[in-house]
Amino acid sequence: MVPPVKPVRLGNINVPVPVVLSPMAGVTNWPFRVLCEGYGPEGLYVAEMVTARALVARNPKAFRLCRFAPGERVRSLQLYGVDPVIMERAVHMVVDYDGADHIDLNFGCPVPKVTRHGGGSALPWKLDLFTELIHRVVGVCGPAGIPVTAKIRVGIDAEHETFLEAAHIAQEEGCAAVTLHARTTAEYYGGHSDWDRISQLVQAVDIPVFGNGDIWTAEDALAMIRQTGCAGVAIGRGCQGRPWLFADIRHAFEGSDRREEPNLGQVGRVMKKHVRMLVDFYDGDERMAVHDMRKHVAWYLKGFGVGGATRRAFMDCETLAGFDGQVDQLDQDMPYPQAVADKPRGRVRYARKVRLPQGWLDSRTTTHEERQALFGADPMDASY
Structure with a gap:
């Protein structure tokens, strides 16, 4: 049975099918977003995180990350930072230059270089x-x-949860929705996300809640909505090397059993399209494009029996012609590897240790001294 899936309204934006491509650093630039949106429903396809300080400093890489393709239906931009004044200035720039239709704020990043300065998932404390x-x-x-x-x-760990308070504050301050990755910072990307926490949050707030964590298949998306009652789902690592996951979810939400199972030849054609868009993204720099493509190649070829030599050959590519040549040498008829279709992708480890500023957990509010220390060494590096 397909659970009821209704459109979600975010201010002036209507999201006909509540499916979100979660922002992922180094992944969800406009070429990957265009691929995912081309397969999927009319959801939200969010740009990778842009640091507020870098945007204010007019860093060229930050500006590149803020680019949208002409065909993107909703220009969704994610910002993150620690200093409220810097964040406000960055948002003024976005508004003044008509740079986005929707802004998402990142309070979920568990990466130590961010949390040790109070950013990301440490900040709601x-x-x-x-x-x-x-x-x-x-x-x-x-x-x-x-x-x-x-x-x-x-939250930060099992003893320092923040999600209920954070969501209430977000609602009271005017946020249109909240997305919950149902893990703590300490859990990083290990184990299985606790979908019961999504259920709790749905019951606790009036704004839409998007559930995030361990959606590897369309069946997982249906199960999350059915189990938690969330308004929609946010897809992160599950679509790495599989932009067609959004087609599977679209079919599932329509009540269809159809699923995309591309053979290696079809995957190769997607890879060629992807790398060509990356060349455009990097203003014609083929070397940058094929280097960026390396991580995607590993994900695209996951489960296919292509051999280590072929994978290494892709890693050695420096030009578009060289990349195309490697794709053309693949076994075009090799079937889709069902064995990995529902398996985790990307990082799966727990955090070794949560990195926080000295004394961060001593109080739920910041002192004047803490703010001076935080804002003087804002982790949102302007240099990238």
């Missing part, structure tokens, strides 16, 4: 800082008609 940051961003976006959403985790 400090209620005053969290509240001020959202308040300032919504204050700029609201008059411009740009909806703001927030991505959060369950």
Whole structure:
């Protein structure tokens, strides 16, 4: 039985099918978004994280990450930072230059280089800082008609949960929706996300909740909605090397059993399309494009019996012609590897240790000294 899936309204934006491509650093630039949106329903396909400080500093890489393809239906941009003033200035730039239709705020990143400075999933622990940051961003976006959403985790660890308070604050400060990755920072990407926490959050707030974590197949997406009652799903690692996962989810939400199972020849054609868009993304720099493509190749070929020599040959590619030559040498008729179709992709490890600023957990509010230390060494590096 297909659970009821309804459109979601985010301010002036209607999301006919509540499916989100989660922002992933180094992955969800516009070429990958275009691929996913081409397969999928009319959902939200969010750009990879852009650091507020880098945007304010007019860093060229930050500007590149803010680019959208002409055909993208909704221009969804994710920002993250620690200093509310810097975030406000970055959002002013986005609004003044008509740079996005929707802004998502990152409070879910568990990476140590971010959390050790109070950013990402560490930030909701400090209620005053969290509240001020959202308040300032919504204050700029609201008059411009740009909806703001927030991505959060369950908390820092099992003893320091933040998701219920954070979602309530997000709702009260004007966020249109919240996405919950149902793991703590300490859990990183290990084990299985706790979907019961998504259920809790759905019951606790009035704004739409998108569930995130361990959606590897269309059946997982259906199961999450059925089990949690969430308004929609956010897809992260599950689509790495599989942009057609969004087609599977579209079919599933329509009540169809149809699933995409491309053979290696079909996957190769997607790879060629992807790398050509990356050449455009890098303003014609083939070397940058094929280097960027390396991680995607590993994901695209996951489970296919192509051999180590072929994989290494892709890693040695420096030109588009060389890349095409390697794709053409693949066994075009090799069937899709069912054995890995429902298996985890990307990082699966637990965090070795959660990195936080000294004394971070001593209080739920920031002192003047803490703010000076945080904002003076904002992890949102302007240099990338």
